[in-house]
Amino acid sequence: MELSGGEIVIQFLKDEGVEFVFGYPGGSVLHIYDAIYRQEHVQHILVRHEQAATHAADGYARATGKPGVVLVTSGPGATNAVTGIATAFLDSIPMVVITGQVPTPVIGSDAFQEVDAVGITRPCVKHNFLVKNIDDLAITLKKAFYLASTGRPGPVVVDIPKDMTEPKIKIAYEYPKKVEIRSYNPVIKGHPGQNRKAADLIVSAKRPMIYSGGGVVLAEASKELTEFTQKLNYPITNTLMGLGSYPATDKQNLGMLGMHGTYEANMAMHECDVLIAIGARFDDRVTGKLSEFCPTAKIVHIDIDPASISKNVKVDVPIVGDVKIVLKELLKLLVEKKKQIDQEALKKWWLQIADWRAKDCLAYDKTSDLIKPQNVIEMLSEVTKHNAYVTSDVGQHQMWAAQYYKFNKPNRWINSGGLGTMGFGLPAAMGVQLAYPKETVACVTGEGSIQMCIQELSTCLQYHLPIKIINLNNRYLGMVRQWQEFSYEGRYSMSYMEALPDFMKLAEAYGHVGMNIEKPGDIEGALQEAFALKDRLVFMNFVTDQAENVYPMIEAGKAHNDMRMSGVRELA
Amino acid sequence: MRHIISILMENEAGALSRVAGLFSARGYNIESLTVAPTEDVSLSRLTLVTRGSEEIIEQIIKQLNKLVDVVRLIDLSEGAHIEREMMMIKVSAKGKSRDEYKRLTDIFRGKIIDVTPSSYTIELTGTGDKIDAFVSSIEETNIIEVVRTGISGIARGDRSLVL
Ligand SMILES: Cc1cc2nc3c(=O)[nH]c(=O)nc-3n(C[C@H](O)[C@H](O)[C@H](O)COP(=O)(O)OP(=O)(O)OC[C@H]3O[C@@H](n4cnc5c(N)ncnc54)[C@H](O)[C@@H]3O)c2cc1C
Ligand SMILES: Cc1ncc(C[n+]2csc(CCOP(=O)(O)OP(=O)(O)O)c2C)c(N)n1
Ligand SMILES: [Mg+2]
Numbered sequence: 001m002e003l004s005g006g007e008i009v010i011q012f013l014k015d016e017g018v019e020f021v022f023g024y025p026g027g028s029v030l031h032i033y034d035a036i037y038r039q040e041h042v043q044h045i046l047v048r049h050e051q052a053a054t055h056a057a058d059g060y061a062r063a064t065g066k067p068g069v070v071l072v073t074s075g076p077g078a079t080n081a082v083t084g085i086a087t088a089f090l091d092s093i094p095m096v097v098i099t100g101q102v103p104t105p106v107i108g109s110d111a112f113q114e115v116d117a118v119g120i121t122r123p124c125v126k127h128n129f130l131v132k133n134i135d136d137l138a139i140t141l142k143k144a145f146y147l148a149s150t151g152r153p154g155p156v157v158v159d160i161p162k163d164m165t166e167p168k169i170k171i172a173y174e175y176p177k178k179v180e181i182r183s184y185n186p187v188i189k190g191h192p193g194q195n196r197k198a199a200d201l202i203v204s205a206k207r208p209m210i211y212s213g214g215g216v217v218l219a220e221a222s223k224e225l226t227e228f229t230q231k232l233n234y235p236i237t238n239t240l241m242g243l244g245s246y247p248a249t250d251k252q253n254l255g256m257l258g259m260h261g262t263y264e265a266n267m268a269m270h271e272c273d274v275l276i277a278i279g280a281r282f283d284d285r286v287t288g289k290l291s292e293f294c295p296t297a298k299i300v301h302i303d304i305d306p307a308s309i310s311k312n313v314k315v316d317v318p319i320v321g322d323v324k325i326v327l328k329e330l331l332k333l334l335v336e337k338k339k340q341i342d343q344e345a346l347k348k349w350w351l352q353i354a355d356w357r358a359k360d361c362l363a364y365d366k367t368s369d370l371i372k373p374q375n376v377i378e379m380l381s382e383v384t385k386h387n388a389y390v391t392s393d394v395g396q397h398q399m400w401a402a403q404y405y406k407f408n409k410p411n412r413w414i415n416s417g418g419l420g421t422m423g424f425g426l427p428a429a430m431g432v433q434l435a436y437p438k439e440t441v442a443c444v445t446g447e448g449s450i451q452m453c454i455q456e457l458s459t460c461l462q463y464h465l466p467i468k469i470i471n472l473n474n475r476y477l478g479m480v481r482q483w484q485e486f487s488y489e490g491r492y493s494m495s496y497m498e499a500l501p502d503f504m505k506l507a508e509a510y511g512h513v514g515m516n517i518e519k520p521g522d523i524e525g526a527l528q529e530a531f532a533l534k535d536r537l538v539f540m541n542f543v544t545d546q547a548e549n550v551y552p553m554i555e556a557g558k559a560h561n562d563m564r565m566s567g568v569r570e571l572a
Numbered sequence: 573m574r575h576i577i578s579i580l581m582e583n584e585a586g587a588l589s590r591v592a593g594l595f596s597a598r599g600y601n602i603e604s605l606t607v608a609p610t611e612d613v614s615l616s617r618l619t620l621v622t623r624g625s626e627e628i629i630e631q632i633i634k635q636l637n638k639l640v641d642v643v644r645l646i647d648l649s650e651g652a653h654i655e656r657e658m659m660m661i662k663v664s665a666k667g668k669s670r671d672e673y674k675r676l677t678d679i680f681r682g683k684i685i686d687v688t689p690s691s692y693t694i695e696l697t698g699t700g701d702k703i704d705a706f707v708s709s710i711e712e713t714n715i716i717e718v719v720r721t722g723i724s725g726i727a728r729g730d731r732s733l734v735l
Contacts, residue, residue, distance in 0.1 A: 118586060123597045127640040130586070147640065182735075183582065183643040307634035310627070 003173040005134050006031035006165035007038075009098065012141045014041040015175035018069050020060060020434055021045070022053040026073025027113060028100030031165035045434065045463060048455040050077050052427035054084020055453070058093050059428030062414045063389055064435045065220060067094035067148045074100040075113030078159075079120065083421060085155045086124040090418025091241060092218060094153035096144045097121075103163040104132060117159045126154030134164050134171055142176040151186030152305040153218055186304060190321035190329055198276075198300045198317045199333040205274035206345035207352075208234040211257065211286075214241030214417070215279015215303060221324035222246070222410040225278065228327050231334060233346065235353055237265035239280050240417045244407035249386070254353065255362075258286040259554050260399045263361035263563060264353055266552070269294055270560040271352070277301040279323045282312040283418070292559035302326045361552050361565060362403055370545035371520050373397060373472045377404035380442060380470060383527040388440040389414065389432045393425035393449030396478035399550040401444040423452030426469065430456060433465040440468070440531065447473040447497055457510035460537050468530050469539045471503060474546045482549045486564075507539035518543045574603070575629050576648040576655055576725045578733050579618040579636065583609050587641035591618060594639065600624065600632050604657075604700075604722030612735075615643065619724040621700075644733060652728040658697045660685070661707065662716040665692040669714065680706050691716060699723075 003011060009032050013021065022045045025033045036044050047053045050072045057068025068088075072081050078099040088095045102111040118130050127147050129140050137160070144156040202208070210232075216225050222245040229236045229252055236246050237257040246253055255262035257269055269275070275297040280286070287293045290312060299315040301308075302323055309318040319326055364374045377400050380388075386406040392398045392415040407413045414432060416424040429443040450471055460467060480495040504514030513536050517526045523542070530538040551566035581587045588607055595602050603621040610617050622632060629647070636642050648655070665673050670692070677684055677694050680702065686693035696706055700723055707718065727733065 119589070122586075122590060122593055181640065184640050305638070307631065307638055311631060314627075 001173045002170040004031070004035070004165065004167045004170050005137055005160070006035040006167060008137050008171075008173050009141070009160070009165065010035040010039055010042055011173060012138050012175065013069065014039070016141075016145055018042055021069045021071050022047055022056045022060075022431070023071030024050050024053060024073065024077060026077050026100065028074040028102060028162045029071060029077075029165075031162065031167055032071065032098075032100070032160075034167070044071070045430070045459070047427065047459050049453065050080035051083050051423060052430075052453050052456045052459070054081050054095070054097065055087065055421075055424050055427035056431035056434075057095055058084060058088045058424075059391060059414055059431030060435050061088070061093050061095055061431070062428070063411050063432040065411065067096050067145055068431060070095065070097040072097070072099055073113070074102055074117065075115050078115055078117040082120060082124070083423075085121055085157065087416050087419045087421045087424060088155040089124045089126070091214060091416065092153050093155065094148040095155040096141070096148050097155060097157045099157060099159045101130070101159045101161040104161045105163070107161065117157065121157045124155075125157050126152075128157035128159065130159045131161065131164050134169060137164060138173060139176050139179065142179045143181060146179050146181070147184065151184070187306075187320045188304070188322045188325055190302070190319040190326040194317060194319045195326065195329045195333060198319055199330055199337050201274055201298055201300055201317055202232070202276060202330070203334070203337045203340045205234070205272075206342055207271055207273045207349045208232070208276065208346070209268050209272035209274070209297070210234050210236040210276045210278065211239070211269065211280055212236060212242045212245060212278040213239040213280025215323050216242055216245040217410045219279060219304075219323040220410070221279070221327055224324055224327035224331065228331055231331065231338065232341070234276075235268055235350070237261065237269065239283070239286055240402055240415070242280065243402060243413045245410045247408040248406040249408055254357075256402055258283075259288070260403065260550050260552065261554075263359050263552055263565070264356035266554065266560040266563060267356045268353055272297050275299045277315070278327070279303060281308045284312070287312060288554045289557055289559045364566060368520065368545060371517065371523065371542055373400050373474070373542070373544045373548055374404050375520060376470065376472060376523055376542050376544070377401050377444065379523050379527055380444075381405045383524065383531055384440050384442065388412065388442050389429075389436065391415065391425045391428040391432060391441070391443045393443075393445040394420045394422045394479070395446045395449060396474070396482065396548070396550050397444050397446045397449075397472040400472070422449040425449060426453050426456050426467070429467045430459060430463070430465050433467055434463065442468045442470055444470045444472065446478060447471060447475065447500055447503070448477045454506070457507065457512060457537070457539075461511045464535065465537060466533070466535050467537050469537070471539065471541045472544050473500075473503070473541050474544045474548065475500065476546055478548075479550075485549070486553075486555065503539055503541040507537075512537040512539055514538075515540045516543065517541065573626070573629065574621060574623050574649065576653070576723060577620050577622065577633065577636070577645060578648050578725060579620070579645040580610070580615050580643045580733060580735070581618060581639075582641045582643065583614055583616040584641060587616070588618070590639050590641055591620070591636065594635055595622075598631075598635065600628065604720075606722040606724050615735075617733075619722070621723050644735065646727065646731075646733045648725045648727055651731055653725050654728060655699050655723050655725040656697055657700055657703055657721055657723045658695065659703045659706070659718065659720045660693060660695050661710075661718050662691055662693045663710055664690060664714045664716055666690050673710070676706070676709060682706070
């Protein structure tokens with residue numbers, strides 16, 4: 001097949017099985033857009049801001065496990081995409097971002113809309129490429145998909161100068177089915193000796209704890225994790241990124257750990273004698289004060305990235321490999337070794353955990369006249385039968401969604417954990433809804449975050465995306481306000497959101513349904529009504545208690561057994 | 573601890589900036605860095621000298637290995653190795669000091685490679701320590717210019733960094 005560079009890009013995407021490209025046109029990608037126009041296989045989704053293109057592709061990737069694809073123009077198109085690239089990078093999300101570039105002869109001359117996209121994105125991509133020869137175009141794209149989706153996944157940028165896509169220059173094209181990169185060979189299988197050592201340590205535990213993270217979701221190993229945990233009858237906690245990889249409603253699940261984790265999960269971390277870390281990276285939101293992290297535990301750590309192991313916390317038995325494969329190996333070893341588990345000790349451990357649980361650390365005031373955000377999320381979970389895809393923005397509402405929504409399946413909880421990007425929620429929901437048009441998709445957000453990508457309401461109308469937006473409107477940058485309350489004696493510097501728009505009217509102006517909910521008694525009915533509108537986007541503006549804080553909380557630099565618990569209080 | 577890390581990497585534009593960028597982004601220090609193509613034109617060999625605790629060096633090596641352009645690397649300091657650096661130093665050499673610098677150069681097995689009535693340019697090869705020692709044996713006011721290549725190194729015996 002003889003094709004121009006622009007045609008090669010699109011033909012390649014089709015051959016690679018790409019359904020959607022999220023993008024925004026401009027000068028240096030016009031040849032590629034012309035190729036898009038002349039075909040029907042790859043659907044282009046026109047966002048309203050390039051940041052949203054990256055978040056939408058990211059949401060698509062998190063929900064499906066397939067790499068999300070983005071196409072933006074050079075200069076401002078590329079810089080607008082950077083936030084979304086960094087967001088995907090910190091959460092290890094597979095994504096391929098194609099950026100247009102000025103023609104090769106003028107690179108370096110400060111040409112119109114020229115930025116060094118490869119240079120700007122270098123620190124926040126898994127890898128990036130500048131295509132300097134049209135013969136390399138197809139193979140470079142193949143490399144990009146291969147790198148993005150294997151090993152520890154991540155975003156890959158391919159910067160394509162305009163002359164590489166020139167319509168008049170045609171070359172022979174064949175889809176490169178396979179690619180090898182000599183310097184890139186991720187280790188997938190755990191070392192047998194390490195697997196055995198780990199199994200021995202695991203069954204020797206008297207106070208075991210499983211701490212699992214986003215790596216389980218990425219490895220699609222939720223089934224193996226569940227089997228592993230249940231065979232052992234050990235308690236488990238998930239990181240923010242791991243929610244859903246083990247059913248939230250199961251009794252062995254102690255909930256999330258870390259800064260806003262449950263009392264029982266954090267206490268069990270502090271007291272355990274063997275910690276089994278699975279696809280989790282010992283982030284500072286999770287470990288708290290490092291010198292007091294799991295002070296009595298020996299640690300097993302399974303991770304595909306050697307650099308995640310012993311980075312923040314020195315571990316005793318590292319296993320480099322894919323979670324799914326390693327867990328299968330461990331399950332085999334445990335068939336025999338399981339008999340060695342001290343069941344008496346385990347029983348005592350569970351009794352101790354029951355004590356911690358009895359504290360009911362997620363209890364909140366249910367008698368208030370004001371809408372409690374926790375209540376909204378609990379109802380949301382009920383109304384959607386714990387089965388919706390829930391995206392979120394960043395702030396208090398994100399933590400409440402994580403704490404009160406019962407995620408029983410992986411890939412359903414979609415949020416920016418590592419970078420904590422406000423503006424992520426709505427575009428991410430678009431990517432999810434496009435991937436699964438029949439599924440229920442909710443976006444939990446705050447009045448601060450939603451305004452960072454609110455323009456995407458227009459995209460939602462264009463593509464008929466019936467997302468349900470749950471705006472927990474506390475008229476504050478609540479997470480900031482909470483820190484100011486705790487650490488700055490209530491000096492609420494720039495955290496009050498003045499001059500808010502009328503969200504209901506705003507939704508209507510964009511052609512959607514808007515709702516205002518102000519009384520606790522109306523929450524459930526409103527949710528029922530909104531979710532019954534199967535083919536409409538509904539923007540639900542919940543006017544919530546402004547003074548509510550996220551509890552429990554381990555303040556920065558404190559240890560797991562030093563948690564601040566809720567108490568009924570008024571905002572000063 | 574001082575470590576000499578030797579890296580085989582793809583001889584491609586951008587590979588060097590990935591390595592340098594990694595060090596600045598993660599706050600690791602680089603004492604010296606040298607790079608040049610090898611006999612295989614698709615590869616360059618980069619040698620860098622860094623300092624850090626065992627944990628930091630472990631992270632540096634893991635992070636370097638993660639770079640897609642890095643094909644293979646070795647921490648030379650982990651075993652017997654030879655390190656060399658080349659220096660050219662221009663010193664002001666007048667009157668009595670001309671003899672003195674000639675003698676010093678002989679002692680260090682250097683070479684005088686350029687001479688003017690008032691200066692010598694001396695070439696010296698050796699370990700970083702040896703070169704430091706030479707520099708510090710010349711009065712500071714007489715040093716006109718110093719240019720050092722940075723350390724390169726190779727493992728002794730059977731150990732080697734090849735594909
Ligand atoms: C406001 C706010 C508050 C937060 N509070 C909390 C909190 O209270 N608790 C909390 O847990 N987090 C919290 N976070 C999130 C936190 O910042 C981190 O993003 C999160 O803890 C990291 O999760 P993780 O350890 O599961 O790692 P991820 O970032 O999900 O990384 C996955 C790990 O798995 C590995 N991996 C990937 N694929 C595989 C595979 N196939 N096989 C094996 N390993 C693999 C990767 O190498 C990596 O080490 C908060 C974030 C925000 C924005
Ligand atoms: C792009 C960006 N800017 C700033 C922040 C810092 N930040 C974290 S949470 C937060 C407040 C979010 O407010 P809102 O969306 O109303 O959520 P709430 O905490 O009130 O639920 C801010 C400003 C961020 N995470 N992302
Ligand atoms: Mg708010």
